[in-house]
Amino acid sequence: MLQIYDTLTKKKAPFTPLKTGEISIYVCGMTVYDYCHIGHARVMVSFDVITRFLRSTGWKVDYVRNITDVDDKIIKRATENQESMPALTERMIEAMHEDEQKLFVLPPDQEPRATAHIQGIIDITQTLIDKGYAYPASNGDVYYRVAKFEGYGKLSNKNIDDLRAGARVAVNDAKENPIDFVLWKTAKEGEVSWDSPWGAGRPGWHIECSAMSKHCLGDNFDIHGGGPDLPFPHHENEIAQSEAANGCTFANLWMHAGAVRVNSEKMSKSLGNFFTIRDVLKKYNPEVVRLFLASVHYRSYIDYSEASLKEAQTKLERFYQALRGITPVAAPLDNTYQADFNAAMNDDFNTPKAIAVLFELVNDLNTASRQKDAATGALAHQLLALADSIGLLQQDPESFLQGDAKEGEISADVIEALIVDRKQARANKDFAESDRIRDALLAQGIVLKDTREGTSWFRES
RNA sequence: GGCGCGAUGACAGAGUGGUCAUGUAGCGGACUGCAACUCCGUCAACGCCGGUUCGAUUCCGACUCGCGCCUCCA
Numbered sequence: 001m002l003q004i005y006d007t008l009t010k011k012k013a014p015f016t017p018l019k020t021g022e023i024s025i026y027v028c029g030m031t032v033y034d035y036c037h038i039g040h041a042r043v044m045v046s047f048d049v050i051t052r053f054l055r056s057t058g059w060k061v062d063y064v065r066n067i068t069d070v071d072d073k074i075i076k077r078a079t080e081n082q083e084s085m086p087a088l089t090e091r092m093i094e095a096m097h098e099d100e101q102k103l104f105v106l107p108p109d110q111e112p113r114a115t116a117h118i119q120g121i122i123d124i125t126q127t128l129i130d131k132g133y134a135y136p137a138s139n140g141d142v143y144y145r146v147a148k149f150e151g152y153g154k155l156s157n158k159n160i161d162d163l164r165a166g167a168r169v170a171v172n173d174a175k176e177n178p179i180d181f182v183l184w185k186t187a188k189e190g191e192v193s194w195d196s197p198w199g200a201g202r203p204g205w206h207i208e209c210s211a212m213s214k215h216c217l218g219d220n221f222d223i224h225g226g227g228p229d230l231p232f233p234h235h236e237n238e239i240a241q242s243e244a245a246n247g248c249t250f251a252n253l254w255m256h257a258g259a260v261r262v263n264s265e266k267m268s269k270s271l272g273n274f275f276t277i278r279d280v281l282k283k284y285n286p287e288v289v290r291l292f293l294a295s296v297h298y299r300s301y302i303d304y305s306e307a308s309l310k311e312a313q314t315k316l317e318r319f320y321q322a323l324r325g326i327t328p329v330a331a332p333l334d335n336t337y338q339a340d341f342n343a344a345m346n347d348d349f350n351t352p353k354a355i356a357v358l359f360e361l362v363n364d365l366n367t368a369s370r371q372k373d374a375a376t377g378a379l380a381h382q383l384l385a386l387a388d389s390i391g392l393l394q395q396d397p398e399s400f401l402q403g404d405a406k407e408g409e410i411s412a413d414v415i416e417a418l419i420v421d422r423k424q425a426r427a428n429k430d431f432a433e434s435d436r437i438r439d440a441l442l443a444q445g446i447v448l449k450d451t452r453e454g455t456s457w458f459r460e461s
Numbered sequence: 462g463g464c465g466c467g468a469u470g471a472c473a474g475a476g477u478g479g480u481c482a483u484g485u486a487g488c489g490g491a492c493u494g495c496a497a498c499u500c501c502g503u504c505a506a507c508g509c510c511g512g513u514u515c516g517a518u519u520c521c522g523a524c525u526c527g528c529g530c531c532u533c534c535a
Binding site: 153158233256 | 496
């Protein structure tokens with residue numbers, strides 16, 4: 001039985017889908033004005049793990065992750081770069097797709113872009129005005145009338161009075177109330193804009209998700225997800241917009257990933273302490289990053305550090321060492337691994353516990369392999385099948401372990417040649433020479449492993 | 462100030478009212494020419510103070526410390 005923690009109720013509860021066997025998920029994706037950082041990677045990977053697992057257990061998943069390709073930051077950045085807004089967003093979307101592909105993140109089923117849903121945005125805004133939940137102001141902007149929406153604050157536990165008292169938003173005389181937020185912004189001279197009943201302008205920040213989710217999944221859908229900083233104000237405002245406009249519950253359940261930290265501080269754009277995915281991938285195999293992110297429950301914070309990435313690297317080496325040279329066989333196996341693994345994942349996607357099951361399986365696999373047990377191939381197959389259900393162990397063991405020679409690193413050909421020399425030296429009992437070769441390789445990060453069948457090697461990072 | 466989250470062995474990180482998490486590191490052994498890989502064994506923990514209980518790391522309350530949101534950020 002699938003159980004999921006809901007940000008709104010703050011409880012973990014059995015999941016009930018709108019349609020039997022089907023799950024609709026809308027996740028807030030990227031605002032494309034810069035390269036993705038590890039925080040973005042966490043959201044991408046978390047929901048990729050979740051959707052892969054759900055599918056592996058028979059759910060039909062409709063996974064939507066949007067792209068916000070018009071907003072203040074994008075306009076600002078495009079101006080700074082002296083490039084057009086579409087040129088900037090196209091560039092960043094392409095980079096994002098490269099990053100996620102490297103991380104073994106499958107594309108969402110639908111990836112709507114805000115600029116393709118302007119009409120939907122205008123329609124919702126008009127509906128909100130008609131229903132009295134929004135008003136065109138003297139400056140031409142259209143604002144949401146927060147006080148009018150009864151449930152405002154229910155997701156993030158805010159109440160309107162506290163927000164008003166502590167409002168740090170710059171005072172804006174055009175608003176009826178300082179906590180009102182903008183749905184439609186009047187375009188400034190020379191800015192990108194679309195025609196609307198309220199003049200040329202562009203959408204505010206939150207309205208695009210109300211429009212895109214409505215278009216892709218309907219007025220009411222199963223799960224809405226996103227990063228740790230989205231419950232307030234973004235998701236709170238989405239609820240206010242969608243529920244007021246559509247007159248029904250918006251998302252049935254809310255999921256939020258935990259923060260990535262660096263030195264005990266949240267990694268964020270505004271603090272400037274972020275690492276981009278592409279920078280990290282220069283040093284680590286993409287699957288190392290994936291395993292690092294899956295090593296902690298998706299709702300907890302995770303600390304980014306060289307040590308934790310190294311640890312993930314070591315773990316992955318253990319997995320691939322176990323699989324190396326073994327031919328998986330799809331044979332029935334009498335064990336509880338599958339059941340334990342699925343139980344862990346069905347319990348609010350407990351990846352650390354699920355991965356612990358994989359390690360227990362590795363131990364059995366290694367033992368079987370040592371003893372030339374007939375179950376070896378079946379165990380390897382089981383390990384690969386379980387890992388695959390969360391998008392791990394996607395690479396060939398040999399090529400993962402040997403890696404690609406990076407700039408200035410010793411090539412596979414040279415290594416193989418030295419191994420032949422060493423084999424000759426060992427045959428001659430010239431251990432001084434054989435050890436010299438091994439040490440020389442080790443100094444370049446190449447570790448040798450002698451087996452009855454010969455010598456294999458892997459690249460340490 | 463308001464709302465919320467967390468504190469587990471050397472480190473990372475799950476979990477449970479009374480028997481093992483798991484991984485790395487350490488220690489002892491096997492394998493090996495010596496190693497590495499691998500295997501066997503082993504050490505080690507539940508912030509602090511009360512309460513409930515036959516029994517609490519696990520439930521309840523106070524405290525201390527750390528963190529997040531309340532403003533753009535995944």
